[in-house]
Amino acid sequence: MLRINNTLTRKKEPLKLQKPGEVSLYVCGATVYDDCHIGHARSAIIFDVMRNYLEYKGLSVRYVKNYTDVDDKIINRAAKEKRTWREVADEFIVAYERDMRRLGVKSPTVAPKATDHIPEMIQLIEGLIKKGMAYAVAGDVYFEVNAFEAYGKLSHRNLDDLRAGARVEVDERKKNPLDFALWKNSKPGEPTWESPWGRGRPGWHIECSAMGMKHLGETFDLHGGGEDLVFPHHENEVAQSEAFTGKNFATCWIHHSFVTLDQEKMSKSLGNFFTVDQIFKKSSQFPETVVSEVLRFYLLSTHYRSPIDFSNESLKVAKSGLDNFYVLFQKIDELSVDAVSVAEDPSLEKYQARFEAAMDDDFNTARAIGTLQELRAAANQFLKQGEYKEAILLGKRLRALGKVLGFFRLTANNWRYQSWELALEKPEGRLDDEKIQALISERNLARQSKNWGKSDEIRKKLADAGVIIEDRPDGTTRVKR
């Protein structure tokens, strides 16, 4: 049974669904004002894996991940670059989608944009005013936190503790300094829409409530995002949504931890981040799928609620971990045994069971990867012992389970075996298949005449071009690029 850590209760709870067999999942996506960095990649990959696993378990997942395309940062960037806010937002939506594609992240069921939901937001705000939960002041509308008695239940804080004013600018027009804007009177040059309170634009939190309710209904099973969104973003979403509907906004809240750099949170404001695009550009001699799997392997090798430190060394380790799997696949591919004729062997079920037990325990991908590695070792043992059918079966199972995590999307032939250090060096002249084969034939002739000097020279030449060769016992040569 799948259990998930719920921020609301701070406990692992069994997944509870409103409709059997169907999961509604809402994730706060990106505010599109810049390229996304590894931290965003972590978020996207974690929820992609959760979604995959839910589907693997036979559930149908309706996954909504939004774009916040109206926001101060977008407006500021546009002003700085003398462009329209729309141009900026569109540019980074395209960039985000490009990065998701490269990362192998599947598209959500719906990817709504905030600006396509202005009428829904206005409706929500009007409802809140009518209920006495919000008030308008000179073109702005604020949510009144004192009117919502459960305020703080998600982030486990109470209004007294929050001691407003400590870090928030006090606005005399607010009844409570923690009251937050649902609607903002806009200044000249800013995006604006007609509203009952004059021309203006939405506040930060309301878009998620509006989009979520529209695409998933008033209550969703799962709502996720980064740890830093717990307060105030998600707390405010809970307040405004539940004040409006009188129902729970989400049954279970999932929050993941950060990617750090030298132990410090990677963030735009600190400037200590690597963008996804940078990583792909820096390692352009590897096919994108290879880089993508390396990033995934690295990001999933730590549980999602623990911070993970980013370094080239970690990527190197992830790369060699994947190499070992692909070497196995390559060896299995070389077998002449017909896989189709191989019957399932129930004794191999245990590996799958362990994988599932790990994933059922709050999506413990680190442990799940451990079970894949055990499975790999077992398959290698079978190969060593000449039990090819068992090896093939395990290989198939390995690929199937790896798929849930987004691994093994390549054939063994298309994987690249160079170690990760090469990724940060300039690309060497590449050899095409024909040249490689010619060199190998030449080397094999040299080997036959025991001309080891020449043989090693050719090996070196191939290695310099990024081609690794291994001699098999039968005298043939395995090529690893």
Next chain:
RNA sequence: GGCGGCGUACCCAAGUGGUUAAGGGAGCAGUCUGCAAAACUGUCAUUCAGCGGUUCAACUCCGCUCGCCGCCUCCA
């Protein structure tokens, strides 16, 4: 100041109130090999930041200390 998290071998990282503390990387030894690589085998924490307490039994529960980090302002 308030709330929360973390500290496991050289590195990364799981984990449990009680027979062997996953797995990976690196290292070392061996099998194999012209060499190399891969794979396989063995080895690599009597110990889980420190100190107390609860318990028949704790690394796992409680308290304190030290260190690191996050949120309380935009942030995945």
